[in-house]
């Protein structure tokens with residue numbers, strides 16, 4: 001564990017990509033194959049199954065720290081991370097463990113069949129032999145959610161440096177449904193002809209937001225454009241008569257979208273489509289609140305299927321007749337995709353994401369203005385001769401989103417943040433006017449600088465009207481411009497509307513609370529069919 | 535009548551008609567130390583420890599201030615006041631008030647671990663204790679200062695070998711000088727931001743031994759900073775000022791660096807857990823050793839900490855104040871030359 005903790009410290013101590021890659025590459029050169037496999041697994045969101053509940057971990061930690069459980073529970077949201085809270089409250093280590101990363105994972109997996117008393121003994125024993133960083137990592141292994149600021153892409157680059165294997169080849173080998181228990185470093189990483197894995201997806205190609213003017217992209221004739229749908233980006237794979245659906249987070253989500261099962265009957269074997277999974281009815285998306293009901297929901301009820309039916313809006317064809325098609329120019333891939341989808345719509349669940357016709361950049365700008373009406377987030381621009389690349393890249397694909405909605409609102413409640421913002425009031429609630437009453441409609445946590453949050457924090461301390469637990473109502477005095485991506489009617493919100501991704505756009509120090517917008521102004525932004533009749 | 539009371543202007547002693555660290559202008563104020571949230575402008579008369587006076591003058595300008603040595607008593611309206619070292623920054627004091635055998639102590643900001651710079655914290659027995667609890671949670675437990683300083687030395691050394699400047703963000707009053715007296719000056723030259731150097735000059739003039747430092751000025755060529763340590767207020771990290779230093783690694787010294795989330799959010803390359811306030815262990819130890827039965831808690835996690843003290847058998851209460859603890863920017867430390875205390879001005 002010491003070398004893994006050292007790796008973690010090096011990664012955590014820098015914000016520079018090159019330094020992170022170098023730290024990982026050094027680690028990969030020195031570590032045992034088992035430790036390497038587990039490191040790759042952890043950094044690609046594969047973790048050992050949870051064998052201890054977080055409830056008992058908290059109890060054991062509080063007990064070992066000599067503090068009451070309630071005090072632990074109070075400290076936890078301030079730290080913002082359970083593994084870290086436990087690591088910090090425990091007394092200094094009393095022994096020195098030389099176990100490796102793989103040894104500890106074996107211990108954790110072994111807890112599964114033990115009774116609570118045995119589990120407790122082993123966990124307390126682990127804590128007493130580890131320093132704060134090692135403990136934090138041990139706790140992360142137990143509780144999961146291993147995010148340490150290294151993307152799978154960076155990890156793959158470091159592994160490529162350490163093994164001298166091509167980075168893209170490695171990216172492909174590392175995808176799919178493997179765990180360190182069912183394969184080895186030799187098989188997964190080093191074998192040129194890796195274990196046949198029909199489910200293995202291609203790395204997604206992700207676009208950056210367009211910077212600067214369209215003119216800079218050159219001739220409009222070199223580009224294609226289509227709408228950017230706000231759903232779940234996914235890859236549908238039909239191989240060996242089976243369907244595999246992957247989300248962009250490289251999670252296999254086939255079971256969650258039974259609507260797509262019929263794709264196997266319509267698509268030829270050896271087909272991989274990149275597209276957007278989207279709740280859809282009568283020719284348009286059903287909106288973000290409906291989408292919300294399908295995200296992360298593993299059990300799918302009949303009611304959910306009829307309330308929020310999904311389709312796959314196809315963007316691109318990555319594999320045709322079993323051949324990797326990604327090096328073909330976009331227009332070639334696109335016409336092959338059109339042929340495929342034109343021949344069938346798999347019972348209505350497979351739809352093309354239509355290309356937008358445009359002659360000039362002005363045409364395109366006008367098309368973007370229709371995005372809200374169509375329920376899209378804006379446009380995607382794709383260079384006609386571009387291959388399908390891996391990961392987030394600049395140059396060939398750009399997303400060109402519509403400008404957010406904005407509204408001027410009054411801050412009425414403040415709550416302190418957690419983790420990195422535990423000492424600041426960063427969770428703010430905003431209101432608009434209904435006659436002479438302020439009606440809360442949005443919470444926002446981001447968009448101000450540290451200096452502004454500090455200033456606001458001092459102001460909140462002095463201008464608290466009432467406290468409700470951690471929430472303080474404050475004197476209505478400050479106006480902020482709130483930006484958001486979407487708005488829908490909602491019966492669950494006091495204001496009658498729900499917002500998509502609200503955030504603070506800027507502090508309007510030039511405005512008084514009487515300049516803030518009204519609820520009617522806000523409702524005027526609802527899509528036509530949802531606007532109240534009055 | 536309680537010996538000390540909590541008012542919307544600050545801690546008040548009705549019998550003596552004086553305030554302690556008031557945040558609104560009053561006729562007569564006793565001041566624990568020179569940080570901007572404790573020493574504010576506009577009072578009619580100031581009384582502070584002798585050692586705190588130069589810094590307070592430096593920050594607040596020509597104010598009517600008197601200094602008395604640590605431990606010396608001063609009777610005001612029958613109440614006997616005295617100042618005792620708080621170990622927070624040079625000159626920082628706890629204030630003791632006694633009337634007819636009843637003793638109250640306000641700690642101000644304090645730290646019990648000796649730092650080689652500030653007068654060592656003195657434990658003062660009392661009946662009622664008003665204590666800060668900036669880091670009053672069991673997740674805050676500091677490493678010894680020597681270990682943290684050796685981390686800073688290691689970081690500086692490594693940067694120096696790579697030809698980088700090492701820029702460390704530390705409050706210009708207190709933390710900056712603590713870093714200066716601790717680090718190994720053999721590694722390379724030491725430069726300071728103007729706000730830090732101004733404070734250095736004040737402290738040197740009152741006899742504190744600080745290592746030799748060079749003020750960063752626009753004439754100095756970038757190349758000069760390669761391998762150097764640059765001590766600057768946290769607000770300077772990431773500002774345009776940094777550009778004149780050439781390629782640099784950044785570090786930030788603060789108790790908040792104990793939390794990984796805060797460390798990451800700062801976007802400094804390194805976080806060093808170095809606080810001028812007591813940690814959980816020392817805070818509890820101080821309360822226990824003070825002998826006080828009634829405890830008032832101010833700045834920090836007051837409601838949680840109060841509940842903890844209550845569960846430990848103390849009569850514990852919250853005192854609402856406007857002190858700011860250890861902020862991540864430098865609002866309580868960096869205003870220089872008499873502009874301190876402007877409400878809401880941010881660093």
Ligand SMILES: [Zn+2]
Pocket residue numbers: 567569572622643
């Ligand atoms: Zn202070």
Ligand SMILES: [Zn+2]
Pocket residue numbers: 569571572642643833857858859
């Ligand atoms: Zn303070």
